[in-house]
Amino acid sequence: MRADRLVAALLFLQARGRVTAAELAAELEISERTARRDLEALIASGVPVYAQRGRGGGWRLVGGARTDLTGLTSPEVQALFLAAGSSAASPELRSALRKLLRAVPEPLRPHAEAASRARIVDDQDWSRTAVMASGPHHTALERAVLDGVRVRLGYARPGGVPHERTVDPLGLVLKAGHWYLVAGTPDGLRSFRLGRVTSADPTDEPVRRPADFDLTAAWRTLVTQLEDRLLAATVTARADQDALPVLQRLLGGRLSIGRLLEDGRREIEAAGPSVEVLAAQLAGLGARVEVVGPPQAREHLARLGRDLTARYGALQEAATHSHFPLGTYYTEDANVADIA
Numbered sequence: 001m002r003a004d005r006l007v008a009a010l011l012f013l014q015a016r017g018r019v020t021a022a023e024l025a026a027e028l029e030i031s032e033r034t035a036r037r038d039l040e041a042l043i044a045s046g047v048p049v050y051a052q053r054g055r056g057g058g059w060r061l062v063g064g065a066r067t068d069l070t071g072l073t074s075p076e077v078q079a080l081f082l083a084a085g086s087s088a089a090s091p092e093l094r095s096a097l098r099k100l101l102r103a104v105p106e107p108l109r110p111h112a113e114a115a116s117r118a119r120i121v122d123d124q125d126w127s128r129t130a131v132m133a134s135g136p137h138h139t140a141l142e143r144a145v146l147d148g149v150r151v152r153l154g155y156a157r158p159g160g161v162p163h164e165r166t167v168d169p170l171g172l173v174l175k176a177g178h179w180y181l182v183a184g185t186p187d188g189l190r191s192f193r194l195g196r197v198t199s200a201d202p203t204d205e206p207v208r209r210p211a212d213f214d215l216t217a218a219w220r221t222l223v224t225q226l227e228d229r230l231l232a233a234t235v236t237a238r239a240d241q242d243a244l245p246v247l248q249r250l251l252g253g254r255l256s257i258g259r260l261l262e263d264g265r266r267e268i269e270a271a272g273p274s275v276e277v278l279a280a281q282l283a284g285l286g287a288r289v290e291v292v293g294p295p296q297a298r299e300h301l302a303r304l305g306r307d308l309t310a311r312y313g314a315l316q317e318a319a320t321h322s323h324f325p326l327g328t329y330y331t332e333d334a335n336v337a338d339i340a
Contacts, residue, residue, distance in 0.1 A: 005030070009038050010047060011102040018058040077108050081115035137200035141181055144169045144200070148207045153183070154199030155192055162198040168207045171215035175223075182218055184208060191222045231271040235278040236292045238265045243288040250281060265290075276300050 005028055012027050013019055019027075025035040039059050042049045048062035081097065097116065104112050144151045151169050156162040168184035172194075179194040184207075231254065238261060239247060247255050251270050258267030268289075272278040279300040282289050291297050 006038055006041060006045075008099070009035070010042060011099070013042075013049065013059065013061055015102040018052075018060045020058045024059075074108050074111055077104055077112045078115040081112045082118055135179070135194040135197050137197045138172075138179060138194055140200040140202065141169055141194065141197070142172060144202050144207075145171060147202070148209070150203045150205040150207055151183075152199070152201040152203060153181075153192065153197060156196055156198055158196070164199070166203065166205075167192075168209065170207070170209060170213060170218070173215070173219050182215060182222065184210065189218055189222065191219075191226075230273050233272055233275045233278060235270050235272075235275060235282065235294070235297045237268050237270070237282060238290045238292060239268050239285075240265055240288040243285050244268075246285060247289070280304065 008028055009024055012024060016023070021032045021035045021039065024030075024039070025032045028035065028038075030038075039049060039051070049059055050062055051057070051059050080100075101109060101112055141151065149169075150166055152164055153167050154162045154164045165185065167181075167190075169181055170184060170189075171182045173180045173182060173191070181192045181194060181197070183190055183192060241264060244257065244266060247268065247270075251272075254271040256269040256271075258269065260266055270278050270282065272281070275294060275296045279291065279297045282291060283301055283304050291301055
Protein backbone atom coordinates (compact mmCIF):
# COMPACT_ATOMS: atom_id res chain seq x y z
CA MET A 1 0.00 0.00 0.00
CA ARG A 2 2.95 2.37 0.52
CA ALA A 3 3.59 2.53 -3.24
CA ASP A 4 -0.01 3.70 -3.74
CA ARG A 5 0.49 6.30 -1.00
CA LEU A 6 3.68 7.60 -2.61
CA VAL A 7 1.88 8.00 -5.94
CA ALA A 8 -0.93 9.86 -4.16
CA ALA A 9 1.63 12.10 -2.43
CA LEU A 10 3.28 12.92 -5.77
CA LEU A 11 -0.07 13.74 -7.37
CA PHE A 12 -0.96 15.98 -4.42
CA LEU A 13 2.35 17.81 -4.82
CA GLN A 14 1.74 18.19 -8.52
CA ALA A 15 -1.75 19.59 -7.98
CA ARG A 16 -0.82 22.02 -5.16
CA GLY A 17 2.69 23.05 -6.15
CA ARG A 18 3.75 23.38 -2.48
CA VAL A 19 2.49 21.39 0.48
CA THR A 20 3.35 21.01 4.12
CA ALA A 21 3.72 17.69 5.90
CA ALA A 22 0.56 18.53 7.85
CA GLU A 23 -1.44 19.15 4.65
CA LEU A 24 -0.22 15.92 3.10
CA ALA A 25 -1.01 14.02 6.28
CA ALA A 26 -4.56 15.38 6.29
CA GLU A 27 -5.05 14.56 2.61
CA LEU A 28 -3.80 10.97 2.90
CA GLU A 29 -5.18 10.42 6.43
CA ILE A 30 -1.78 9.51 7.88
CA SER A 31 0.43 10.97 10.60
CA GLU A 32 2.76 13.93 9.90
CA ARG A 33 5.72 11.70 10.69
CA THR A 34 4.62 9.21 8.04
CA ALA A 35 4.00 12.05 5.58
CA ARG A 36 7.57 13.34 6.06
CA ARG A 37 8.95 9.83 5.56
CA ASP A 38 6.96 9.49 2.33
CA LEU A 39 8.28 12.80 1.03
CA GLU A 40 11.83 11.77 1.85
CA ALA A 41 11.20 8.45 0.08
CA LEU A 42 10.19 10.37 -3.05
CA ILE A 43 13.49 12.26 -2.94
CA ALA A 44 15.42 9.00 -2.45
CA SER A 45 13.68 7.49 -5.48
CA GLY A 46 14.84 10.35 -7.73
CA VAL A 47 11.72 12.51 -7.81
CA PRO A 48 12.83 16.20 -7.91
CA VAL A 49 11.30 17.21 -4.56
CA TYR A 50 12.97 19.62 -2.17
CA ALA A 51 12.12 20.95 1.27
CA GLN A 52 12.02 24.67 2.04
CA ARG A 53 12.44 25.49 5.74
CA GLY A 54 10.99 28.35 7.75
CA ARG A 55 7.84 30.45 7.49
CA GLY A 56 6.03 29.83 4.22
CA GLY A 57 8.09 26.73 3.63
CA GLY A 58 7.03 23.28 2.60
CA TRP A 59 7.77 20.70 -0.02
CA ARG A 60 7.92 21.50 -3.74
CA LEU A 61 8.61 19.84 -7.06
CA VAL A 62 11.89 21.37 -8.33
CA GLY A 63 11.41 23.77 -11.21
CA GLY A 64 7.68 23.10 -11.31
CA ALA A 65 8.33 19.60 -12.62
CA ARG A 66 5.28 17.71 -13.87
CA THR A 67 4.52 14.02 -14.19
CA ASP A 68 1.75 12.31 -16.12
CA LEU A 69 1.03 9.00 -14.44
CA THR A 70 -1.98 8.20 -16.60
CA GLY A 71 -0.72 8.13 -20.18
CA LEU A 72 -4.26 9.08 -21.24
CA THR A 73 -5.02 11.05 -24.39
CA SER A 74 -7.58 13.85 -24.47
CA PRO A 75 -10.32 11.70 -26.13
CA GLU A 76 -9.65 8.92 -23.61
CA VAL A 77 -9.96 11.33 -20.68
CA GLN A 78 -13.23 12.71 -22.01
CA ALA A 79 -14.65 9.24 -22.67
CA LEU A 80 -13.75 8.10 -19.15
CA PHE A 81 -15.28 11.08 -17.35
CA LEU A 82 -18.32 11.12 -19.65
CA ALA A 83 -19.05 7.46 -18.89
CA ALA A 84 -18.40 7.57 -15.15
CA GLY A 85 -18.97 11.17 -14.16
CA SER A 86 -22.76 11.30 -14.03
CA SER A 87 -24.75 12.32 -10.99
CA ALA A 88 -25.78 8.69 -10.58
CA ALA A 89 -22.19 7.58 -9.90
CA SER A 90 -21.51 6.01 -6.54
CA PRO A 91 -19.57 7.94 -3.86
CA GLU A 92 -16.62 5.59 -4.38
CA LEU A 93 -16.58 6.28 -8.11
CA ARG A 94 -16.82 10.04 -7.63
CA SER A 95 -13.92 9.86 -5.15
CA ALA A 96 -11.86 7.86 -7.64
CA LEU A 97 -12.56 10.41 -10.37
CA ARG A 98 -11.44 13.27 -8.14
CA LYS A 99 -8.16 11.47 -7.51
CA LEU A 100 -7.72 10.68 -11.18
CA LEU A 101 -8.32 14.32 -12.07
CA ARG A 102 -5.17 15.23 -10.13
CA ALA A 103 -3.14 12.86 -12.28
CA VAL A 104 -4.48 14.26 -15.55
CA PRO A 105 -2.11 16.76 -17.20
CA GLU A 106 -3.14 20.37 -16.68
CA PRO A 107 -4.14 21.03 -20.35
CA LEU A 108 -6.58 18.09 -20.27
CA ARG A 109 -8.32 18.97 -17.01
CA PRO A 110 -10.89 21.37 -18.49
CA HIS A 111 -11.95 18.63 -20.93
CA ALA A 112 -12.28 16.12 -18.10
CA GLU A 113 -14.28 18.50 -15.92
CA ALA A 114 -16.57 19.43 -18.84
CA ALA A 115 -17.19 15.75 -19.62
CA SER A 116 -18.04 15.00 -15.97
CA ARG A 117 -20.81 17.64 -16.11
CA ALA A 118 -22.09 16.83 -19.60
CA ARG A 119 -24.49 14.02 -18.76
CA ILE A 120 -26.85 12.85 -16.06
CA VAL A 121 -28.72 9.56 -15.69
CA ASP A 122 -32.45 9.68 -14.90
CA ASP A 123 -33.44 6.13 -13.97
CA GLN A 124 -37.23 6.66 -14.12
CA ASP A 125 -39.49 6.34 -17.15
CA TRP A 126 -42.38 8.71 -17.83
CA SER A 127 -44.60 6.79 -15.41
CA ARG A 128 -42.01 7.46 -12.66
CA THR A 129 -41.03 3.80 -12.57
CA ALA A 130 -37.34 3.04 -12.01
CA VAL A 131 -36.05 1.25 -15.11
CA MET A 132 -32.47 0.90 -13.89
CA ALA A 133 -33.52 -0.69 -10.60
CA SER A 134 -31.19 -3.53 -9.72
CA GLY A 135 -32.78 -4.60 -6.45
CA PRO A 136 -31.51 -4.32 -2.88
CA HIS A 137 -28.93 -7.10 -3.28
CA HIS A 138 -26.82 -5.55 -6.03
CA THR A 139 -23.99 -4.49 -3.70
CA ALA A 140 -23.82 -7.87 -1.97
CA LEU A 141 -23.67 -9.74 -5.28
CA GLU A 142 -21.11 -7.35 -6.70
CA ARG A 143 -18.97 -7.88 -3.60
CA ALA A 144 -19.33 -11.66 -3.95
CA VAL A 145 -18.14 -11.49 -7.57
CA LEU A 146 -15.11 -9.42 -6.58
CA ASP A 147 -14.29 -11.53 -3.51
CA GLY A 148 -14.80 -14.79 -5.38
CA VAL A 149 -17.15 -16.44 -2.87
CA ARG A 150 -20.24 -18.57 -3.42
CA VAL A 151 -23.68 -17.17 -2.55
CA ARG A 152 -26.92 -18.66 -1.22
CA LEU A 153 -29.32 -16.99 -3.62
CA GLY A 154 -33.06 -16.56 -3.09
CA TYR A 155 -34.87 -16.12 -6.39
CA ALA A 156 -38.51 -15.87 -7.48
CA ARG A 157 -39.90 -15.74 -10.99
CA PRO A 158 -42.96 -13.50 -11.57
CA GLY A 159 -45.87 -14.90 -9.61
CA GLY A 160 -43.73 -17.73 -8.25
CA VAL A 161 -42.54 -18.78 -4.81
CA PRO A 162 -38.93 -17.85 -3.86
CA HIS A 163 -36.47 -20.73 -3.98
CA GLU A 164 -32.95 -20.75 -2.54
CA ARG A 165 -29.90 -22.28 -4.18
CA THR A 166 -26.13 -21.97 -3.85
CA VAL A 167 -24.51 -20.43 -6.93
CA ASP A 168 -21.08 -19.37 -8.12
CA PRO A 169 -21.31 -15.62 -8.99
CA LEU A 170 -19.14 -14.98 -12.03
CA GLY A 171 -20.15 -11.51 -13.23
CA LEU A 172 -22.82 -8.81 -13.55
CA VAL A 173 -24.36 -7.59 -16.80
CA LEU A 174 -26.53 -4.53 -17.49
CA LYS A 175 -28.93 -5.15 -20.38
CA ALA A 176 -31.72 -2.78 -21.43
CA GLY A 177 -31.98 -1.14 -18.00
CA HIS A 178 -31.90 -4.38 -15.99
CA TRP A 179 -29.01 -6.00 -14.13
CA TYR A 180 -28.35 -9.72 -14.38
CA LEU A 181 -26.09 -12.03 -12.40
CA VAL A 182 -24.22 -14.61 -14.45
CA ALA A 183 -23.57 -17.59 -12.20
CA GLY A 184 -22.59 -21.21 -12.25
CA THR A 185 -25.21 -23.68 -10.97
CA PRO A 186 -25.51 -27.48 -10.79
CA ASP A 187 -27.50 -27.19 -14.04
CA GLY A 188 -24.79 -25.17 -15.79
CA LEU A 189 -24.37 -21.48 -16.50
CA ARG A 190 -27.48 -19.39 -15.72
CA SER A 191 -28.52 -15.73 -15.58
CA PHE A 192 -30.58 -14.25 -12.73
CA ARG A 193 -32.37 -10.90 -13.00
CA LEU A 194 -31.40 -8.90 -9.93
CA GLY A 195 -34.85 -7.39 -9.56
CA ARG A 196 -36.15 -10.90 -8.79
CA VAL A 197 -33.46 -11.79 -6.23
CA THR A 198 -35.04 -12.10 -2.77
CA SER A 199 -31.86 -12.78 -0.76
CA ALA A 200 -28.10 -12.99 -1.29
CA ASP A 201 -26.01 -14.45 1.53
CA PRO A 202 -22.26 -14.94 0.87
CA THR A 203 -20.65 -18.14 2.11
CA ASP A 204 -17.08 -18.99 3.07
CA GLU A 205 -16.71 -21.26 0.05
CA PRO A 206 -14.60 -20.07 -2.90
CA VAL A 207 -16.23 -19.66 -6.30
CA ARG A 208 -15.85 -22.56 -8.69
CA ARG A 209 -14.84 -20.67 -11.81
CA PRO A 210 -14.69 -22.55 -15.11
CA ALA A 211 -11.27 -22.67 -16.73
CA ASP A 212 -10.68 -19.78 -19.15
CA PHE A 213 -14.03 -18.22 -18.21
CA ASP A 214 -14.87 -15.12 -20.24
CA LEU A 215 -17.89 -13.08 -19.12
CA THR A 216 -18.55 -11.56 -22.56
CA ALA A 217 -18.55 -14.94 -24.30
CA ALA A 218 -20.65 -16.51 -21.53
CA TRP A 219 -23.26 -13.75 -21.73
CA ARG A 220 -23.41 -14.02 -25.52
CA THR A 221 -24.16 -17.73 -25.16
CA LEU A 222 -26.90 -17.10 -22.58
CA VAL A 223 -28.48 -14.38 -24.75
CA THR A 224 -28.50 -16.67 -27.78
CA GLN A 225 -30.20 -19.42 -25.80
CA LEU A 226 -32.84 -17.03 -24.47
CA GLU A 227 -33.48 -15.49 -27.89
CA ASP A 228 -34.00 -18.95 -29.34
CA ARG A 229 -36.75 -19.52 -26.77
CA LEU A 230 -38.28 -16.05 -27.19
CA LEU A 231 -38.36 -16.33 -30.99
CA ALA A 232 -39.48 -19.95 -31.24
CA ALA A 233 -42.67 -19.22 -33.22
CA THR A 234 -43.69 -16.96 -36.10
CA VAL A 235 -47.04 -15.68 -37.37
CA THR A 236 -47.74 -14.16 -40.78
CA ALA A 237 -50.47 -11.58 -41.31
CA ARG A 238 -51.75 -8.70 -43.42
CA ALA A 239 -51.85 -5.33 -41.67
CA ASP A 240 -53.48 -1.99 -42.45
CA GLN A 241 -50.98 0.81 -42.95
CA ASP A 242 -52.17 2.70 -39.86
CA ALA A 243 -51.53 -0.40 -37.74
CA LEU A 244 -47.82 -0.55 -38.58
CA PRO A 245 -46.65 2.06 -36.02
CA VAL A 246 -48.58 0.26 -33.28
CA LEU A 247 -47.09 -3.08 -34.34
CA GLN A 248 -43.58 -1.63 -34.34
CA ARG A 249 -44.02 -0.33 -30.79
CA LEU A 250 -45.57 -3.62 -29.67
CA LEU A 251 -43.11 -6.03 -31.28
CA GLY A 252 -39.95 -4.00 -31.90
CA GLY A 253 -37.28 -6.07 -33.61
CA ARG A 254 -39.61 -9.10 -33.67
CA LEU A 255 -41.61 -7.52 -36.52
CA SER A 256 -40.69 -7.90 -40.20
CA ILE A 257 -42.61 -5.76 -42.72
CA GLY A 258 -42.98 -7.26 -46.18
CA ARG A 259 -44.38 -6.23 -49.54
CA LEU A 260 -47.25 -3.85 -50.22
CA LEU A 261 -50.41 -5.67 -51.30
CA GLU A 262 -52.89 -4.54 -53.95
CA ASP A 263 -55.52 -3.67 -51.31
CA GLY A 264 -53.07 -1.26 -49.60
CA ARG A 265 -52.19 -3.56 -46.72
CA ARG A 266 -48.71 -4.86 -45.86
CA GLU A 267 -47.52 -8.39 -45.38
CA ILE A 268 -45.93 -8.79 -41.96
CA GLU A 269 -44.22 -11.53 -39.98
CA ALA A 270 -44.08 -11.51 -36.18
CA ALA A 271 -41.85 -13.67 -33.97
CA GLY A 272 -42.46 -14.65 -30.36
CA PRO A 273 -42.23 -17.40 -27.75
CA SER A 274 -45.39 -19.19 -28.96
CA VAL A 275 -48.18 -18.96 -31.52
CA GLU A 276 -50.71 -18.39 -28.72
CA VAL A 277 -48.79 -15.42 -27.27
CA LEU A 278 -48.44 -13.83 -30.71
CA ALA A 279 -52.13 -14.33 -31.53
CA ALA A 280 -53.13 -12.70 -28.24
CA GLN A 281 -50.86 -9.73 -28.93
CA LEU A 282 -52.22 -9.22 -32.45
CA ALA A 283 -55.83 -9.64 -31.30
CA GLY A 284 -55.71 -6.21 -29.70
CA LEU A 285 -55.58 -4.57 -33.14
CA GLY A 286 -58.88 -6.12 -34.16
CA ALA A 287 -59.72 -6.09 -37.86
CA ARG A 288 -56.69 -3.95 -38.70
CA VAL A 289 -54.57 -7.12 -38.69
CA GLU A 290 -55.65 -10.32 -40.48
CA VAL A 291 -53.62 -13.34 -39.37
CA VAL A 292 -52.88 -15.67 -42.29
CA GLY A 293 -50.99 -18.48 -40.62
CA PRO A 294 -50.18 -20.82 -39.13
CA PRO A 295 -53.63 -22.42 -38.67
CA GLN A 296 -53.09 -22.67 -34.88
CA ALA A 297 -52.90 -18.88 -34.68
CA ARG A 298 -56.24 -18.43 -36.48
CA GLU A 299 -57.83 -21.11 -34.29
CA HIS A 300 -56.58 -19.40 -31.15
CA LEU A 301 -57.95 -16.05 -32.35
CA ALA A 302 -61.33 -17.67 -33.02
CA ARG A 303 -61.39 -19.06 -29.47
CA LEU A 304 -60.48 -15.63 -28.10
CA GLY A 305 -63.30 -14.10 -30.14
CA ARG A 306 -65.84 -16.58 -28.82
CA ASP A 307 -64.67 -16.03 -25.24
CA LEU A 308 -64.88 -12.24 -25.59
CA THR A 309 -68.33 -12.44 -27.18
CA ALA A 310 -69.57 -14.67 -24.37
CA ARG A 311 -68.18 -12.28 -21.78
CA TYR A 312 -69.18 -8.92 -23.28
CA GLY A 313 -71.91 -9.69 -25.83
CA ALA A 314 -74.78 -9.29 -23.35
CA LEU A 315 -73.25 -6.09 -22.03
CA GLN A 316 -73.04 -4.65 -25.54
CA GLU A 317 -76.65 -5.61 -26.24
CA ALA A 318 -77.79 -3.81 -23.11
CA ALA A 319 -75.71 -0.76 -23.98
CA THR A 320 -77.33 -0.35 -27.39
CA HIS A 321 -80.67 0.26 -25.69
CA SER A 322 -79.28 2.72 -23.15
CA HIS A 323 -78.83 6.47 -23.51
CA PHE A 324 -75.00 6.23 -23.72
CA PRO A 325 -73.72 3.64 -26.23
CA LEU A 326 -70.85 1.47 -25.01
CA GLY A 327 -67.45 2.72 -26.16
CA THR A 328 -68.47 6.39 -26.38
CA TYR A 329 -66.94 8.75 -23.82
CA TYR A 330 -68.53 12.05 -22.85
CA THR A 331 -66.65 14.90 -21.18
CA GLU A 332 -67.09 18.57 -20.58
CA ASP A 333 -63.60 19.14 -22.01
CA ALA A 334 -63.73 18.54 -25.75
CA ASN A 335 -59.93 18.49 -25.92
CA VAL A 336 -59.76 15.16 -24.10
CA ALA A 337 -62.83 13.52 -25.62
CA ASP A 338 -60.72 11.42 -27.98
CA ILE A 339 -58.37 9.87 -25.45
CA ALA A 340 -57.15 6.53 -26.85
